[in-house]
Structures are given as structure tokens and as C-alpha cells.
Amino acid sequence: MIYCDIGNTSVDLFENGTRTKLSVEGFDPHILVDDVYYVSVNAALNERIKECKNWHDLRALIEWEKYYPTMGIDRIMVCEAVPDGVIVDAGSAITVDVMEDGEYRGGFISLGIRSAEEAYARLSPALNVSFNFEVDLTIMAKNTPDALTVGFLAPLIEKIESLGKPITLTGGDARLLSRFLTKAVVEEDLIFQGMKKLIEKGVKC
Amino acid sequence: MIYCDIGNTSVDLFENGTRTKLSVEGFDPHILVDDVYYVSVNAALNERIKECKNWHDLRALIEWEKYYPTMGIDRIMVCEAVPDGVIVDAGSAITVDVMEDGEYRGGFISLGIRSAEEAYARLSPALNVSFNFEVDLTIMAKNTPDALTVGFLAPLIEKIESLGKPITLTGGDARLLSRFLTKAVVEEDLIFQGMKKLIEKGVKC
Numbered sequence: 475m476i477y478c479d480i481g482n483t484s485v486d487l488f489e490n491g492t493r494t495k496l497s498v499e500g501f502d503p504h505i506l507v508d509d510v511y512y513v514s515v516n517a518a519l520n521e522r523i524k525e526c527k528n529w530h531d532l533r534a535l536i537e538w539e540k541y542y543p544t545m546g547i548d549r550i551m552v553c554e555a556v557p558d559g560v561i562v563d564a565g566s567a568i569t570v571d572v573m574e575d576g577e578y579r580g581g582f583i584s585l586g587i588r589s590a591e592e593a594y595a596r597l598s599p600a601l602n603v604s605f606n607f608e609v610d611l612t613i614m615a616k617n618t619p620d621a622l623t624v625g626f627l628a629p630l631i632e633k634i635e636s637l638g639k640p641i642t643l644t645g646g647d648a649r650l651l652s653r654f655l656t657k658a659v660v661e662e663d664l665i666f667q668g669m670k671k672l673i674e675k676g677v678k679c
Numbered sequence: 680m681i682y683c684d685i686g687n688t689s690v691d692l693f694e695n696g697t698r699t700k701l702s703v704e705g706f707d708p709h710i711l712v713d714d715v716y717y718v719s720v721n722a723a724l725n726e727r728i729k730e731c732k733n734w735h736d737l738r739a740l741i742e743w744e745k746y747y748p749t750m751g752i753d754r755i756m757v758c759e760a761v762p763d764g765v766i767v768d769a770g771s772a773i774t775v776d777v778m779e780d781g782e783y784r785g786g787f788i789s790l791g792i793r794s795a796e797e798a799y800a801r802l803s804p805a806l807n808v809s810f811n812f813e814v815d816l817t818i819m820a821k822n823t824p825d826a827l828t829v830g831f832l833a834p835l836i837e838k839i840e841s842l843g844k845p846i847t848l849t850g851g852d853a854r855l856l857s858r859f860l861t862k863a864v865v866e867e868d869l870i871f872q873g874m875k876k877l878i879e880k881g882v883k884c
Contacts, residue, residue: 544822566802580820585798589802601788624787632838
């Protein structure tokens with residue numbers, strides 16, 4: 475059994491604890507012979523997957539009324555992995571969601587770290603500086619890199635901590651954010667854990 | 680006596696409580712015959728102002744060791760206006776600064792509201808939505824516009840409030856932010872108040 479997360483640029487496979495990242499370009503879904511359970515945001519690839527009997531779209535198993543119609547499928551999957559707690563998926567955007575007794579309590583979306591840096595740089599050449607990840611977020615800044623880093627990260631980190639639940643971090647910037655969210659657990663394969671749980675639940679029903 | 684704040688695109692004049700905004704393009708500093716006290720980030724216009732004996736650069740009066748070398752001159756001016764409190768200047772960026780007993784305690788820089796909206800839109804067509812300024816920032820969101828608005832504004836507003844000092848709001852988005860910072864005072868002419876105080880202090884010294 476293979477779990478698969480399809481984005482706009484990459485196909486992320488997970489099988490027996492091993493993760494393999496492939497490029498969407500040139501990817502042929504027919505090359506996989508085992509059963510594949512997938513989520514996808516890639517309309518073009520979805521069309522080709524329809525021809526493959528061994529590919530199973532996990533959208534069919536989602537209880538959509540728990541979430542909301544425009545919520546990203548990846549975000550729903552990481553929520554499915556954590557029945558109680560705050561889930562932070564730090565990628566191109568940073569999604570923050572709250573689950574309680576298996577119910578979705580809502581969430582919010584921040585910019586990702588790189589997109590925030592780029593947005594500052596667009597405002598003024600003076601703000602075209604890299605974040606300082608060594609900064610102490612509890613102290614008001616007295617130089618430009620710290621002022622931007624504190625400005626972007628301190629409110630976000632404090633808001634996440636104020637939610638008062640155990641925090642699970644995932645996504646490409648999970649390790650970086652874990653420097654500031656010291657009690658958070660990093661789970662790099664959280665999306666696949668969510669897919670697995672959803673399948674198990676679906677089978678039980 | 681005229682106070683003048685020169686940006687990259689506009690020349691903002693303040694005289695006897697009246698504010699006049701002019702375009703930098705085509706602006707000739709010689710047209711003003713009264714004494715002008717100014718701050719400027721516009722290098723090209725500064726060259727032409729040098730020829731005018733009635734224009735006085737307020738940079739000369741700033742105690743730079745109180746602030747930091749790359750700090751924006753507008754930001755220093757609004758700090759000079761408020762000896763004790765939090766100063767929020769909400770423009771293309773949102774600067775947040777803390778003053779205590781006339782001393783600068785540091786600050787941070789967030790993206791401006793429009794630049795944040797634009798940065799979300801760049802991430803994905805699904806995030807190309809306007810903020811919902813009617814949203815309750817204390818509630819986790821369950822739709823995309825609310826998720827972005829809460830994601831950008833809730834951490835920022837809570838961080839500003841947590842600083843525990845009286846808040847003065849200025850800048851183009853001051854009124855908008857005052858919806859969420861209900862105890863804040865809006866002072867649209869704060870930069871000119873700071874310039875006035877700096878001149879009075881300079882004269883006393």
C-alpha cells in the first residue's frame with residue numbers, strides 16, 4: 475500500500491515508512507502497480523489518475539461537514555492525524571488548526587517564512603534582509619533584521635502558544651519553527667499519518 | 680512655519696493644523712517662502728532642497744544614539760511624539776515601537792494590510808481573497824477570508840495589546856486597525872506632532 479500526496483510541482487510517495495519525492499512533470503501514474511491512496515490538488519494529473527483502477531482518492535472518505543468547503547485537502551489530512559491539539563503546517567503558507575475530541579475547531583493561515591521575507595523585500599530595499607533566526611522573540615528589536623523577524627514571528631508564535639493545546643509541527647519549516655515552539659513535537663510525515671487514520675476509519679465504518 | 684514629510688512619491692505639508700499632500704513629481708522646493716522643517720527619505724529631492732536656505736532638515740536634531748542607525752526617519756518622528764506608550768504606524772508596513780520615559784525600548788515591523796493581502800494572493804489563487812474586517816479575531820476561522828484575516832491580524836493585535844502600554848495609532852490604516860485596538864487613540868498628524876516636539880526640544884537645548 476502506497477500513500478501519495480500530489481501537489482502542483484511534486485508527487486510525494488510514502489511506503490513502509492519511506493518517503494520518495496518525484497517531479498509532477500513526466501510522472502505517469504501507471505508506473506505504480508500497488509494500491510495507491512492519494513490526495514491531490516493537481517487537476518491535470520487527476521484526469522490521468524482516473525484511468526488507473528489501483529488509485530483511490532481519499533476525498534471520498536472525508537467528512538466534509540466537519541471542515542469547510544474551500545479548506546485545503548492537505549490541511550484536512552494533517553488535522554485527521556491529531557484528534558486533540560494544535561496542528562501547524564509550515565510550508566509556503568503556515569496553517570494553524572485546532573482539533574478537539576476529533577472535531578475541527580477552526581484555524582487560520584499565516585504567510586510562510588519565505589513568502590513573508592519576500593513581501594518585506596518588496597516594500598522597500600531597506601527591508602530586503604534575511605530573518606535572524608537566532609533572535610530572542612521576547613525582546614523588542616533594535617536593528618532591521620531583528621525588527622522583521624520579531625515582527626513576523628513573535629506575534630505568530632505567541633498566538634500559537636496561547637491556544638493552550640499540545641502542538642504538532644509539520645511541513646518544510648517545521649524544524650525551524652520548533653526552535654521557537656520548544657514544546658512542540660515535529661512530525662514530518664503527519665500528512666501520511668492522517669491519510670492512514672482516515673483509511674482505517676473508513677474501513678471501520 | 681511649515682512642517683514637511685517627504686516620501687518617495689508625496690510631499691506632505693502641515694501648517695496651522697492643515698495638511699496638504701503634493702506629488703513629488705514636479706514639486707519645486709523654492710515655491711515655499713516660509714521656514715520649512717522637514718524629514719525626507721527622497722535623495723533626489725534632498726539635493727534640490729540644499730539650495731533653499733529656508734528648509735531645515737530635522738535629522739540634525741535627532742539623538743541617534745537613542746534609536747538605531749537604519750531606523751526610518753518617519754518612525755523616529757512618531758516615537759518623538761509619544762514619550763510613554765506603544766506607537767503603531769500602519770502604512771505600507773506596520774511599525775510598532777515602544778517608548779518609556781522618553782527612551783526608545785525597541786520595536787518591530789509587520790507587513791502592511793495591503794502588502795499582506797498581496798502576499799497571500801501570490802501564494803495561491805485560492806488565497807486571492809480580500810480580508811474580512813468584520814471578523815471576530817478571537818474565534819478560529821472556518822472559511823478562507825476569515826482564515827487569512829485572523830492569520831494576519833489576530834497575532835499582531837494580540838502582540839500589540841500584550842505590550843501593556845497606552846497605544847497611539849497613526850498612518851493610512853490607523854482607523855481600520857482601531858476597530859480591533861479599541862482602546863487605542865488615533866492621531867493622524869502624529870508625525871508632525873513629533874517634529875514639533877523635536878524642534879521645541881532642540882530650541883531648549
